[in-house]
Amino acid sequence: MTGALWTYLAVFAICAVGTAMAFFVPAKRAAESIAWAGGGAALVAFAAGAQGLAAPESLVSLWSLPTFGPMALGTTHLAALFTCIAALVYFPVSVYTAGYLRRYEDRYSLPAFAAWYYVTLAAVMAVFIARDVVSFFIAWEIVAIATAALVAYEWREKANARAAYVMLAMSEAGTLAALLAMLLVLSREHSLLFVQGVAFGPSGGVRWAVFLLSFFGFGVKAGLMPLNSWLPRAHPVAPGNVSALLSSVVLNLGVYGILLVNLELAPVSSVSFGTVALIVGAISALAGILYATINDDLKTMLAYSSVENIGIAVAAMGAGLVFIALHETALAAIGLAAGLYHLLNHSAYKGLLFLGASTVQAQTGQRSIDRLGGLMRLLPVTSFCFFIGALSISGIPPFNGFASEWLALESLLRSAELAPPWLRVVFSLSGAAIALTAALAITCFVKAFGMTFLGHSRLHPKQPITEAPRSMLFGMYVLVAACALLGLLPTFVLAAIDGALAPVLGGSWVQHTLVPAFFGARLPADQLPPAFLTTFHALGAQLGYGIVPGRGLVVMLRGGSANPVVFAMSSTYLAATLLLFLGAAYLGRRVLARSRRRTAPSWAGGLSSIPPTMTxxxxxxxxxxxxxxxxxxxxxxxxxxxxxxxxxxxxxxxxxxDVFVADRVVARPAIAAATWLAHLLARMHHGRLPAYVAYALAALLIVLAISLSR
Amino acid sequence: MSWFLRGIRSGIRTEPLSPDAPVLAGVTPGFPRETRFESVADARDNETRCPTGAIRADGEVARVKRDRCIHCMRCATPDGSAKMEWTVDHEWAHGGEGSGSLPAAFRRSLHVRVIDAGDCGACLNEIGHLDDPFYNAHRFGIFVTPTPRQADVLLIVGPVTQQMQAALKVAYEAMPGPRRVVAVGACAVDGGLFGPSVMCGSGAADVVPVDVFVPGCPPPPLAILHALRAVCGQEPLER
Incomplete structure (x- = not known):
């Protein structure tokens, strides 16, 4: 057993201890115990992920149970990256929980929350180390049930129980489809253990079935259109820390499942699969952000925005899958890296935004943007954290959303290198949809931040609104730091993602194509042309080498001799420039415009003051x-x-x-059809005993006929 | 399509602001002009005939204070022969204590906030005509805006009733600099027929510093347009 797996086992142990602790410490301390044990478990999990990324992939066969068959645990680099992402969110959320759960102290059981919380954490980790179908789906089911239990934590509210039920039902349907897909793949190898690189024909019917079942089956969990009706229902009603986990951890599981089947177990062989992923991703992105923009509920808005972000990530990965099928491994690496990078970023900033929104709800008792406002003065720290989250998600440099959205768009723009014209059209249209999405995201979050935190307060609080306790703020600080670092050091993040993709792509393509050795003089022969480098070094590309040694701080794709640089970006240097500009603007304002400043009361249309309802x-x-x-x-x-x-x-x-388009187009017709079918079948249940006996006989005869005919 | 054809058919109706413009019938009522009479009695006669004190006899000369005149025509239609002479120009605006026209940047872009500070409706009616095709203030880059936050010029009509004094002050405070204030109509210029009285002061200058005065009761659109063009530097402004 390798070190990484031992570390994973340590996470399980801490979770078990944590659960016991929650039941045995006094009720007042139960929430605090989650911060310590859950936070500790998350840190250990991060170490496990980092270890898994650094060490070679490993596999340990455990045992063979009579009905379940052989079971195996193992670490892959891809799963290790997802572990890191999950742990990155779990740590701040656990700390946040200490302050947040106090509001439930008298009404709901804290140890019960703790138990489900640890079960979720452990099961998520188990999903990442499961290397056979049985243990994978056992862990998967535990995640589904435990998250449903967490969503329904406030079980006395009808909406919560309903949302949890919808979530569980859709998740089960998706799981069945995904299970079928996985069995279809592995049955070719007659194995229940995961086998990498199962080969299919060019694009047979079975491969199509595998792709569609896995993509849409796992897509339910990932929140892809059109099977995401559960998402805008479950996220807003769940406790705030659980919403953050749902968006930042559980949705990623779905994407992990899609990648596991279509990248690792059976790499895609036809461009059609990637194209489907690309189109579904682009549609999810656009639909998600449209509904997010018009939504008034702070948490529902964030839930729709999760649909959008997962859509962007899946679209970039779809582009990667297309390039894999075309054997353009370098471009595939860019697409997949962009998708994974965006997932990572989404986890960081969506976790932050959900924690911010939950803080707002916890401190004001209100989630409706139209009824909030002016919170900047009442909750200054929360406002700052939410602001950073909003900047990140809107793709404003130098924060993390910019780096990955830019990379995703660039990967879609590589369509010029595609042969079939129809594929170019699909790539261009998807790119346009995602560009529109990025623009709408800014609208959405200008609204969310501006109307919630700026302006006049529309609240009529019964007791004064105070800033959240320190544990909650600490949780948000951690994610603010994550958002900043993930955006400021894209080349280092890409190195980690490269580690995750190297096994499936056969070589460190991301490092090779995207992060040229810009620093220093140690340039291999295939690196940039010397004249080009000289120019860039003269511009100051060496700046910062002394502080952060590495390959460079520039993300860049090199082309042929005609255009040495296809695209290049450095949010690190961008941030430095931005700071210089901001400093200059500040100084300029201080020096030049000071004398002309005049303070006057705001114009209220001739009234003595503006009533908040008028804003x-x-x-x-x-x-x-x-x-x-x-x-x-x-x-x-x-x-x-x-x-x-x-x-x-x-x-x-x-x-x-406004009914969510997925509800309108898929869920409601499906429900109507099922109801119609049920009514039709109900005619058979008329209560006459002889008829029932006849049904049984007919069924028996049919079975006999089938078995005799074989 | 019909509005397009109708527009073509009706042609250009905008007044070109030619030297002939002021003599057009009904465009401006005009003002009495300083007149030298044959006898002192005739001048004194006109002074007593004027209900607002706009005419003051100075020997044989009847001097005119335009700010007070309400165009009642009593001095233009006497029974006898002692008529005042009348002008029919439209360049009535004159500068106040303020700082003259705005900097050159405002020459082709002027945003005006109109404030009704107790107007009888006549001046507002004339201001309403500024935007119609005949006077078409847009061609000079003059626009009416609903909020003082975007306005360069505050156009005040009415004698500023007590109820409006605070609102006027707030509106003036809310304007970004550089800013100008134009008082339009006899009431806003010096209280007119209403002020000073228990309900209002003697015009806008009591409340905010006024840069340009436009006398008249009401001043015709051309006169107001002249004042606005003077504020943004398109025309010279008399002191």
Whole structure:
């Protein structure tokens, strides 16, 4: 057994100890115990992931159980990267939990929360080290059930129980499809252990079935369109720390499943699969951000935004899968790296935003953006953290969303190197959709931050609103630091992602193609042309080598001799430049514009003061998007007429309901069809005994006929 | 399509601001001009005939204080022969204590916030005509804006009633600099028929510093346009 696996086992042990601790410490300390044990477990898990990334991949056969067959544990670099991502979120969320759970102290059982919390953490880790179908799906199911239990933690609320039920039901359906896909793959090798590189024909029907079942089966968990009706229901009702975990950890599991089947077990052989992933990803991104922009609920908005971000990541990975099928490994590496990088970033900033939104809810008791406002003055630290999260998710440099979104878009722009024209069209359209998504994301988060934290407070609090306890703030600080570092040091993050992709791509392609050795004089012959390097060194590309030794701080794809640089980006240098500019602007303002400044009360249209109800609301801010994309939203409008007095015209109360497009197109018709079928079948249940006996006989006869005919 | 054809058919209706413009019938009522009469009695006669004290006899000369005149025409239609002479120009604006026209950057872009500080409706009506095709203030880059936060010029009409004094001050405070204030109409210039009285002071200058005065009751759109063009430096402004 290798070191990494022992570390994983240590995580399980800490989880077990933590569960016991939660039951035995006094109830007041139960929440604190999660911070210590859960945080510790997360740190150990991060170490396990780092170890797994550094060490060669390993496999340990455990035992062979009579019904389950052989079971094996092992570490792969891909799973190790996902472990790191999960641990990165679990640590701050655990600390956050200490302060956050206090609001439930008298109403719900804290040890129960702790138990499900540790079970989720352990099961997520188990998913990453499971190397056979049985243990993988046992762990997978435990995650599904435990997260459903966490979502339904406030079980006395009807909406929570309902959301958890929808989530569990959809997750089970997806799991069945995914299980079928995995069995289809592994049955070719007659093995229940994971076998890498199972070969299929060029694009047979079975391979299509495997792809579609795995993509949409795991896609349910990942929140991809159109099977994500559970997502905007479960995220807002779950406790705040659980929402963060759902978005930042559980959705990643779905993507891990897709990659496990289609990249590791049976690498895709046809461009069609990657194209499907690309299109679904782009549609998810656009639909997600559209609904996020118009949504008024802070946490539902973030849930839709998760659909968007997973969509971007999956679209980039889809591009990677297309390039794999075309044997363009270098470009495939860029696409896959962009997707994984975006997943990592999404986990960091979405965790941060969910923690921020939950803090707002915990301190004000309100989640509706239209009813919040002016929180900057009341919750300054939370506002700062949410602001950094909003900057990151909007793709504003130098924060992390920029680096990965930029890389994802660049990978889609490589369509020029594709042969089939229809594929170029698909790539261009998807790229356009994702560019539009990025623009809408800014609108969405300007609204979310501006209307929640700036302006006048629309709240009428019963008791004064105070800043959150230190444990909650600490959790957010950690993620703020993660957002900044992941954005400032893209070349170092890409090195880690390269480690994860190296086994499946056969070589460290990401490092080779994306991060040229910019620093120092130790340049291999195939690196950049000397004249080119001289120019860049003269521009100051060596800057920072003394502080952060490495290959360089520039992410760059080199082309042929005609254009030596296809694209290049360095958010590190960008940040330095930005700081210089900001400093200069600040100084300029201090020096030049000081004398002309005049302070005056804000204009209230002639009134003595502005009532908060008169200020701009989130609904008002996002209304242009609502109007422009009316064809997508297709809102159900209801006009309610009411006669107030016969001499006056009827009063009309106009209501509008935006149903999520996935609900409208898939979930509701499916439910209607199932209900119709059930009604049809119910006709058989009329209560006459002889008829039932006849059914049984008929069934028996059919079975006999089938078995005799073989 | 019909609006397009109709527009073509009707041609350009905008007043070109030619030297002939002021004599067009109904465009401006005009002002009495300083007139030398044959006898002192005629001048004194006109002074007593004026209800607002705009005419003051100085020997045989009847001097005119335009700020007070409300174009009642009593001095233009006397029974006898002692008529005041009348002008029909439209360049009525004159500068106040303020700092003259705005810097050159505002020459082709001026945003105006109109404040009704107790207006009878006449001046507002004339201001409303500024944007119509005939006067078309847009061609000079003059635009009406709904908020003082975006305005360069505050256009005040009415004698500034007590209820409006605070609001006017706030609106003036809310304006970014450089800014100018134009008082339009006899009321806003010096209180007109209403002030000073228990309900209002003697014009806008009581409350905010006024840069340009436009007398008249009401001043016609061309006169207001002249004042605005003077504020943004398109035309010279008399002191």
């Amino acid at each position: 701009y609301t989130g609904t008002g801010f996002s209304n242009p998007v609502r109007v422009i994309f009316n064809a997508v939203f297709l809102p159900a409008r209801t006009d309610e007429r009411k006669t107030i007095h016969e001499h006056f015209r009827d009063a009309i109360r106009r209501a509008r309901e």
